[in-house]
Amino acid sequence: MERPAAERVFEELAPRFIEQNPGFPAMVGAVVCVDVSGCGAWTVDLTDRPGVRRGLCENARCTLRISAEDFDSLFAGGSIRDWLDAFTGRRIEFSGHLPTAIKLQRLFAAVAEDPELQARLVFPDG
């Protein structure tokens, strides 16, 4: 059985993207937490000590909550409209500073568009 997309994104692809794009954390300059229900929670540190670790933290600028199913489908080629529909339909919830989370979405988009990283990702439907 394949690992859920969220697990692969936060434990393999995002750390690798951050390592390969050292300018990205500085652009965000904040800690963001993502709670993927039914899968796990991660703290994405996009400050001067960047990294991704399991679990939530208290100093997050923004915390996103999403189901594993939605995360999988949005990450597997979700358009901006799909992300927007999920947000307006309250399938993505948040607390804190939402613009910071939008920057994290840029990370998701960059990871999703990177052919090298993409090749390492096996989505549920393929």
Next chain:
Amino acid sequence: MNTGTATRPERLRDKAAISSHYDLPPEFFASFLGPRMAYSCAYFRSEDTPLAQAEEDKLTLTAEKLCLEPGDRVLDIGCGWGSFIHFAAERYGVTCVGITLAEEQARAVERRAAREGTRERVRADVVHAYDMDYGAGAFDKIVTIGAIEHMEDLGRVFGRCSEMLADDGLMLVHGMTQPWRSRRRLMRGETDEATRLLYEHFGVGHWHSLWEVVEGLEKNGFEILDVENISQHYKLTVERWLDNLLANEDRIVGEGILPDEKVREFIAFFAAYVVSFEMSETICSQVLARKTLEGRLRDPYPLTRERMMMPPPSAEEG
């Protein structure tokens, strides 16, 4: 170049786009805008300036750049709820006409003018920018704030402005543009999902590049006096709107002012706008221009920039 009035399809398309957004209940906009109901970039003398003060400062700066004097006749293209024309009439003793395509906004302007006893000096007409025709030299000053994003053909609008402006008249164009690289992609017909969504949800669909604004003015009888990039001010403005909207979200939905889904849409777009200004994907500028009188003697524009600048906050203001 098309210099004629708006065609029926243009009128219908633009009216539908504008109405879909600006005819939403005024109570909704009041829930996140400042007290002046200025639905455009405010001007922050410091990062901590409250929105209400920043709104006042933007209106003052705009009026000063236009060198407003008592008795001036002012046209505001895309006047919204009349934040600038009410302010200008009240503080500078000018006479103002605002145009908008949103009937609800025009009614709101008229109601407020009646309430404030300024009906003789403040009026709003429901007119397409391509159709405005108030006669040659009808105005001393023209301003358009946050409306060029709704204008497909800037030259067509600026050409009319040039005709309606008195000799030596000033025009200030305040609006959002996009960097040339993304504008060029759009011009090549490359699709852009974010732009399509913005048009669908906000009725704004024309993201020009700054040079097109300058070109439109220069080719239609204007001389550029000043360009100020105020993108950072817009980022701060939208952050304040977002905070206000989140604070009022439950009430807006609970009182049935707007459905939850629509409010969330605004929240998402505001958050995206903040990032877009931070990343220079969207740029906001004020462009000040003067009607050209080539080869004729004229009054000089002030030598120094005092009236184009906002002083930093005093010690008392923080």
